[in-house]
Amino acid sequence: MSYKEIVEICGAKPTNTTVDGTHYDSTKIYLKTSFYDDGLGYATVEYKWGDHKNYATIEPYLKVAKETSQPFMAEVERETVTTGSRTIVIVLSVKPIDFKQVQK
Structure with missing residues (x-):
């Protein structure tokens, strides 16, 4: 089951590389909690x-958030999943909220 909430995104990091024959392709986002x-x-x-x-x-x-010192707010949809022995929360979608809406 997934859930959505409005959160502040503090940063993000893409990875698209191959190390020792293993390809890594992901984005990680960092949410204020x-x-x-x-x-x-x-x-x-x-x-x-x-x-x-x-x-x-x-x-x-x-980039705009960094340049203007504004928070970057977005609607983030997350889902809790399991491997059978571990629980993991993954992000399914991120919908940025226009900065004008954040300032209201």
């Missing part, structure tokens, strides 16, 4: 989001 229980403030949490091509869809927003 509040601490649970005793923690105060926020941390960034890394999530997998498909291949390196996904990065290009949000790169312009990341």
